[in-house]
Every structure is written in C-alpha cells, then in structure tokens.
Amino acid sequence: MNNMLKIMMLFLSLSFISCGQLMGxxxxxNDLPEIGLKTIGGLEATDxxxxxxxxxxxxxxxxxFSHNFKVKFKLPKEEELTFFFYTSSKLQGGSKFTFSRVENxxxxxxxxxxxxHKKTLENFSLEDDTVNxxxxxxxxxxxxxxxxxxxxxxxxxxxxCSFEGGCIYNSEDFAFDYWLGVGRLNGVYWGFxxxxxxxxxxEGPLEALSDA
Amino acid sequence: MLKLIISLFLLSFTFLSYxxxxxxxxxxxxxxxxGVNETSQAQDKLTLRGAEVILYAPIDHQFNGVLSxxxxxxxxxxxxxxxxxxxxxxxxxxxxxxxxxxxxLGIGRINRFHQHDWPFTRAPKVHRSFFxxxxxxxxxxxxxxxxxxxxxxxxxxxxxxxxxxxxxHTEGAKPKTPTHYARYSHFLEFDSLTGLDIGTSYLGRQxxxxxxxxxxxxxxxxxxxxxxxxxxxxxFETWYKNETNSLNELTxxxxxxxxxxxSLSYHYSFGYRLDGFKDLTKRNAIxxxxxxxxxxxxxxxLTYQSSEFAKMRVxxxxxxxxxxxxxxGRDTRFQLQxxxxxxxxxxxxx
Numbered sequence: 001m002n003n004m005l006k007i008m009m010l011f012l013s014l015s016f017i018s019c020g021q022l023m024g025x026x027x028x029x030n031d032l033p034e035i036g037l038k039t040i041g042g043l044e045a046t047d048x049x050x051x052x053x054x055x056x057x058x059x060x061x062x063x064x065f066s067h068n069f070k071v072k073f074k075l076p077k078e079e080e081l082t083f084f085f086y087t088s089s090k091l092q093g094g095s096k097f098t099f100s101r102v103e104n105x106x107x108x109x110x111x112x113x114x115x116x117h118k119k120t121l122e123n124f125s126l127e128d129d130t131v132n133x134x135x136x137x138x139x140x141x142x143x144x145x146x147x148x149x150x151x152x153x154x155x156x157x158x159x160x161c162s163f164e165g166g167c168i169y170n171s172e173d174f175a176f177d178y179w180l181g182v183g184r185l186n187g188v189y190w191g192f193x194x195x196x197x198x199x200x201x202x203e204g205p206l207e208a209l210s211d212a
Numbered sequence: 213m214l215k216l217i218i219s220l221f222l223l224s225f226t227f228l229s230y231x232x233x234x235x236x237x238x239x240x241x242x243x244x245x246x247g248v249n250e251t252s253q254a255q256d257k258l259t260l261r262g263a264e265v266i267l268y269a270p271i272d273h274q275f276n277g278v279l280s281x282x283x284x285x286x287x288x289x290x291x292x293x294x295x296x297x298x299x300x301x302x303x304x305x306x307x308x309x310x311x312x313x314x315x316x317l318g319i320g321r322i323n324r325f326h327q328h329d330w331p332f333t334r335a336p337k338v339h340r341s342f343f344x345x346x347x348x349x350x351x352x353x354x355x356x357x358x359x360x361x362x363x364x365x366x367x368x369x370x371x372x373x374x375x376x377x378x379x380x381h382t383e384g385a386k387p388k389t390p391t392h393y394a395r396y397s398h399f400l401e402f403d404s405l406t407g408l409d410i411g412t413s414y415l416g417r418q419x420x421x422x423x424x425x426x427x428x429x430x431x432x433x434x435x436x437x438x439x440x441x442x443x444x445x446x447x448f449e450t451w452y453k454n455e456t457n458s459l460n461e462l463t464x465x466x467x468x469x470x471x472x473x474x475s476l477s478y479h480y481s482f483g484y485r486l487d488g489f490k491d492l493t494k495r496n497a498i499x500x501x502x503x504x505x506x507x508x509x510x511x512x513x514l515t516y517q518s519s520e521f522a523k524m525r526v527x528x529x530x531x532x533x534x535x536x537x538x539x540x541g542r543d544t545r546f547q548l549q550x551x552x553x554x555x556x557x558x559x560x561x562x
Contacts, residue, residue: 021490022506024534029501037498046498054497061341062455062463062491088459089497113421140344142380157287172381181385183421186457189497207253212287 032056040192041072041202048091052193057205059086059139059188066138066211069190069204070151074129075101081194085137086144086185094187095144099131106131108169112144112185117178121148121168130200133168136208143182146171147210157210172212234269238554241328246546248528254545259285262327262346264295268558275301278315278558280326284346295326295349307358314351318368319395319413321431321449323347324561331445331473333527333549336487337507338451338467342427344378350391364399374417377425389418399562405437409562422458427451433562438475445473445483464492467507473515483513487531505535520557525549 020027038045038053045053059065063086073081080100087094095112104126109118132152138145148169149155156166159173171179190204241262247254264282271277280296298313318324322339327346335345352372359365374391375384397411413429434446450468457463467490473483487509494503513527526548533541 021504024504024506024537026537027501027504028536029496029499029503030536032498044498056496056498058494058497058503060491060494062453062465062493064341064455088461089500093457093459140379141382142376142378142384143382145381175382179382181383181420183385183419184423186421186423186459186461188463188494 038196040196041199043202045192045196048089048191051195052091052191053196054089054091054189054191055202055204057190059190059205061140063185063188064140066136066140066145066208067205068208069135069137069202069206070133071135071202072130072132072151072200073099074198074200075099075106075126075131076129076198077101077103079195079198081198082192084189084191084193085135086139087187087189087191089189091189091191091193092187094185094189095137095146097135101126101129108148110146110169110171112146112179113183115179115182117171117174119169122162132200134209136210137185138208138210138212139185142184143175143179144171144185145212146179147212149209155209157212232269234267235556235558237264237266237268237557239264239266239326239328239557240550240552242550243333244548246548248544248546249542251541252543252545254543254547260290261285263290264326264328266296266558271299274303275299278313282326307360309356311354312352314349315354316347316349317370317372317391317393317415318354318356319370319393319415319427320429320451321411321433321447328551329560331447332471332483332485332511332513333525333547334511334529336449336467336469336485337489337509337531338449338469338487341465341467341489342451342453348378350374350376352390364401366395366397366399368395368397369393374419377417377419385420387417387419388422389416389424391415391417405439407435407562409433424456426454428454435562441475441478442481443475445471447471462493466490466492469509473513479516479518481515481517483515485509485511485513503536505533507531507533507541520553522552523550525551 044056082098085095098109106121134149136147161167244258245254266280268278283290283292298311300311302309350372354370356368372391374387393415395413400408411431415427418424429451432448436444469487471485475481489507509531511529515525517523530544
C-alpha cells in the first residue's frame, strides 16, 4: 500500500505541469523583433561582437544530436570566413570551421575541443569564387563525427569517402591522426564570423544527411 | 560468406561444447520500415537490424561466463562487434551476484535487455535520446545485492570505464569521473503469476572535457501470466537528464513512455505505447527565451508469437514535435519485425 501511494504521488506531481507546457503552446520565445534584426544568408542573426554573429537555430536534445548545416558563400582570394557549430551564445567552445582561400585552393581549418586539422579541400572547384557545402556534425557520438560534402553531392559516408570522392571530408578517416579523443561538442548554437556580405545562403540545424 | 562463417563457428562449438555446459543462443532481428507520410525518416527498406550470438556457460564451480557478439547494419554493411564479455558469480558472496567485463548497464528497464527482446520494435524517444539506439554498454564491474528483508528488494551498483558513452566508432578518452550507476528495485508479488517490479536508477559521468552528466530514472513493470503465457504487460519508464558543460551551461531533458500489451489469444497480443519527451532548456538563439517544446509518439502493434523462439510484429507508429504552437517533424511509419531464436536462450529477468 505504501508503495502504491508513492507511485500515485509521482503521477500527481505531473499535475503541476501546465497544459500549455504539455501541448507545446506558444509563449512568444520564437517571436523575433520586427525592427533591428539582421538577416544573413536568409537566416536571422544577432550580433555577438564585431563581425561575429549568432545564427537562428538551436540543436536538439541539448546538443546531443546529429545535425546538418548548409552553407553557401563567396570566398575571394585572401578572404577568410569562420563558422561555429554547437557553440555557446558567445561563440565559445564547440567546433570552429575556418575557410580561407589560397590562390585557387580552398583551405579549411577545423578545430574542436583542442584538436585541429588544416586541410586543403580536394575534389572541389571554386567556380565564381563560390563555396557551397553541406556539413554533418554527429554530436551524439562519443567523439563528434564530422562529414563535409559538396552541396550537390555525392553524399558518401564510408570511412574512406574523402579519398574515394564520395565526400570532401570524413573525420573518422583521420580519427587517430587528428581527432583522437576529441569528445563531444558542448554547445547548442551556431554562428559565423567574417564579412557577412559574402554569405549567400545558410540553413541549419537540419536533420543529419548521414546516420554513420 | 558471413552465413558460412557463422555456421562453421556454431558447428565447431556444438562439438566442443558436448558435456561442458556451453549454451549457444543465436537471434535474428529483421525490421521493415515504411514511411507513411512525406516527412517520415523511415528508410523504406528491410533492415537486418541485428544478428546476435550469445555463448554462456559455467566456467567452473564458482564462475560463469558470457560472450555476446552482434552485427548491426550500418551504412549498408553488417559489422560484428563485441557487445558483452564478462565473467560473473553468485557463489562467492551471499546474496550477491557480480559481473566483471563488458555488459549492458543494469539500469532502467529496456537498457537491461537486448534489442530483440524488447516488447516493441523501436525504442521510445527518451531511450534513443539518452541511451542511443540499442542501449549503453561499457566495461567494468557491476554488483547486484539482494537486500536481506522479507520483500524482494535489490540494489545494483556499477562502475565502468566511461571512456565511451553511447554510439561510438572510436576509443573515446579517459573521463574525469568514470561512469557510475545504481538501481534500487523492489518486487511486489501479488500471486505466483502476477508481479510488479519498481526500480529507480541513477547514472553519473564526467567526461574528459569536464562535461558532467546525470540521469535519474523510474521504471515500473507489471506482468500477469496465465500459466506460462504472458497475459498482460504494463511497462513504464521516465528519465530526467541533467548536463553541465565545461562552460557551466546547464541543459535538462525529460522523457517517458507508457506501454501496455495484452493477449488476444495464446499466439496473438495487442499493444500500444505513448511516449513523451521535452527539452527543458532549449532557447531561441536570437531572443534568448526558453522555447516551449514537446515531442509525442504513439504506436499500436499486433504481435504473433508462434512459440518462444519466433515472433512477428506489425506496428504503426506516429511521432511529432510541438514547438511554440507549431507542429513539426511528423513521422508516421509502418513497421514489420521478425525475430527468431536458435538454440537455447538465457533466462530473462522479470
């Protein structure tokens, strides 16, 4: 009987939760101000500091989730843009992707939890100085899994896909060289730093393309 | 080729096991997922979800051993991996059973069972979110102690390496605080055929990057049998997760499922489930305000069990998100599952 009372108390405690909370009703949290709001690449953004912006969109499940991000931007020679994924509201922590242009080559430096890898992206052509990428970050793994594709595909996710042309980059193919023990990213936001006029379109966080 | 290797493997053990007490259990779990609506994430194909081989036997008069290897389809390929390898004993310390090795952690309800033994096809969102698709297993020591009282109370405690948690293709890293957990359970026997198991669980861990995680759970399992046949099953789990990252930012989620199954006849049973999940700390990046969100799921299923060695299950599941008054991410799917067992099967807990 005592045990049954305890169970009933547990269920009764649910009555303290409002119906609105149980139904996901509107509270105005997603109502954006009508004036003074920046839009970058079609996505609402807010200033963090000079040339640094927090973008609309929050990772699910407290960040313990896999998401896809689509970024399209111009990158003239000697320019540099940085994207932050699974980061804090101050763009601290998480993963940082810095794109730079060296002559006709696109160089990407990825940083996460003190680990980094700088790589010239092969299987990639810079037509009209435009970079159009689809990026998966699987942050529900013990060690975050990074996958980068050309936005038009192909979307291979085998471990060797970066060498076989199925993807531009797969962190699991470099796990023991650069990403050993990288861990998970600890933020839920994403952001950007650089010349916002170079950004053509941004989408995210979306459903991950790969479940690898 | 894989089938040939498994057949030779089993054949060799058949001959070797004669007289040694070695038992072999093989299970196959196949699931066909068909999306019903456009936004369903179902893959619209038959998946060989799991093939598992379990070997268990007494090692000697004091210890027993278990080896479990399983293949799961990933990226179109089935790769065998070690699930469990442990030695145990219930004979060294009175009222105490321990496991030393790698095993599924003894917390909650469905985390203690292999996927093919679940009473439904797909795990509820709270389990998928907190425990990965199948469950959490790790290497270490787990001790189960039957409390000395008239009622059936159990205390399970475990300490495992914590290098990995959840889905992992890599070795992980040494945590600041290894994974530690406990489950206190109490069994109420109403009669010889009816019982209720109530458990409360805790799990804690601090990873190598100083991110702290705590899980608290409550599980209830009620069973009523008619003879050897399970007539009614009621199963409930609720979990709360609290995570503080290295920047001292807090995230909290909570979820539950409620499942009821009852037999229509000796071979057929009908079940339904209600799931709920809520991210308590999700904020809008621009406004900084907390987003009111909730995820709900329902399913209805019909199971045909020809014997204890084979079952077929059809289910229709629907899951959706509600966020700030909008319904998002609707996923309606039809699932057909077939599970079979070859050889013997280890005894289940209640």
